[in-house]
Amino acid sequence: MISAEFHTDPHTVYRRLREHSPATRVELPDGSPVWLVTRYADVRALLADPRMSVDKANGDGSWRGFSLPPALDANLLNMDPPNHTRIRRLVSQAFTPRRVDGLRPTIQKTADDLLDRLDGQADLVRDYAGRLPVAVICDLLGVPDGDRDRFRSWTDVMLVPPRDDPAAGARAIGAIHAYLSGLIAAKRAEPADDLLSALIAAREDSDRLSEDELTSLAFLLLVAGYENTVHAIGTGLLTLLDNPGLPVDVEELLRYEPPAPVLLRRFPTEDIEVAGTVVPRGSTVLLVVGAANRDPDAFGDPDTVVPGRAGGHLTFGHGIHYCVGAPLARLELEIAIGTVLRRFPSLRLAVPSGDLRWRPSFRTRGLVALPVLLG
Template structure:
């Protein structure tokens, strides 16, 4: 019986299916218990290795032998038929990654994010005003969860907000696992790079106070970037700067609206900053941004959970599974807004770990906290306008995002 079970697990396709929008894939609990490192078939058709336990995932994320740069080498296994380009933050290792990250990290420091909070709060308030003016119901995804983080990253980068629907289509294709055909993925990626190339040319003619103008100046005056690196970095910042927050904001509100306390769980006064931070951390833990981090490829044999993976092995560290590991989180499937107040609890891995820890994490946390407080203050009686079972998740994307989130209020 054990042999049959192991064979079934090894035949798993990545990402494993989820039974509903409210639950992570059932396979992860079985994998953590029976086969913490298991072979999977990646969307590209290549074989990969899925790591599911918290301690092992954390170790992989920090292990320099589990390389992102190796994913673009000839003959390396691929996650998708159209992988990320070389020369970007997702496909570099230190020291090159450290150099590129250093050029943009100042825009995402906690101090810089604190300076941005008034403007972020104003953007959230404007969208809430528009929702209220439109009536007593809305698809929260379309009315708030998408336009809010898009507006923030557009202002930060200096990208025209009016073009949001265009790069929404492009970014979905870039982040596709199976949702788009390879030729469609490539066509949309080239369109996005072309758009950014035109925008870079505009910044050269008329630079502003935005991050993209600053990066253009670094490229042209200091020679710290090649033109391809500049465009790839701009694409990465634009996509990662809104897609992850769009998804986790929608699923976080969905989590709260399924709870008896609904948006009343969100602290509404300034004295509740600590409690709001704790709520945000728990929402990030229980609502995975995606099933796993970006693909890594081993540069030499690596032992994980007692299993030795040879060099040139594809590895996916499942943050989704790690944050549900009962060996590290008591009753991991239970939503507990005060969980992170317990100092014995480990930090969640929502934004990764190690040298590739998400540089936009402070901004994403601030956006989520501000959005929740604005929604809770403006719509205290917000509730779901559809049965829980009718809410579905997009499939075939690197990020988890609800297809829609119908809500209503009085």
């Protein structure tokens, strides 16, 4: 199922699964046996089903996914209620709509500054999409200007370790962990007007976030807010270049090509029936929003970009684990994509669309590069 052709066009595979095997057991390249669920109604229902746990303790041990140090692993993506409810409530005190909207001028300036450096021909992944989100995360967390280059280089290595040094990713995670721990200590001593300081101060009665909870939250915001946004900017721009004249509709771009087409693994706490198939307790279930978002039973003409289409996509999830950073992602995409198209109205691809290379990942959907001619 997972081949070079799949990375270029996963939607043909998704369509076949939706139509013939909407809940099917497969083996991933790392050997993990998983169940893929692809129809919109099933994916949406399971996202809200309390029997679907994100806590690895409820798995049967067959999942071989990415592992993190305990202090970074204890985050919202791996927690069920009541721990998830408690931490989400504290986070919501700090990560407010007002704080997100307050980032608008900074995001706009960052986008303009990055585009000011471009001339003639550019790679919009390397020169723009890959730089803007990490700058936004650094602003959000309060990372000092002098540390940002190091921070970005650790993040890049963590997400795509060099082929000749597979241990580099683990070292980068260790460096980020140490840095975030030090940054939290500094913010505790001298609070500032940033999210990390607000998370430190957040409390409900006598309850506050622990040191590990703060560190893992900062790490989660970094990883989720960086990689997914890079991919969403790149694929969103490509979609509009392939469909000239369309207005920027962030929701439709996210439906059409989600940056994370496969959501975080879940583990049923009892045997459950999905699309007429019994999925055993403890199995690993992957909910494929890349397939669900193009289900014709949920969206008319799903393989066409239709600006202004009614919402309902599952790119940010659904239910209690709905992405806490969704408002920030929407704001970044609105500014990042809209600014490029306004600044360069004659923007066009420098190579045929079919020659573009996609990252060889089952869980993410992103371009290796987006070479363009600016004028």
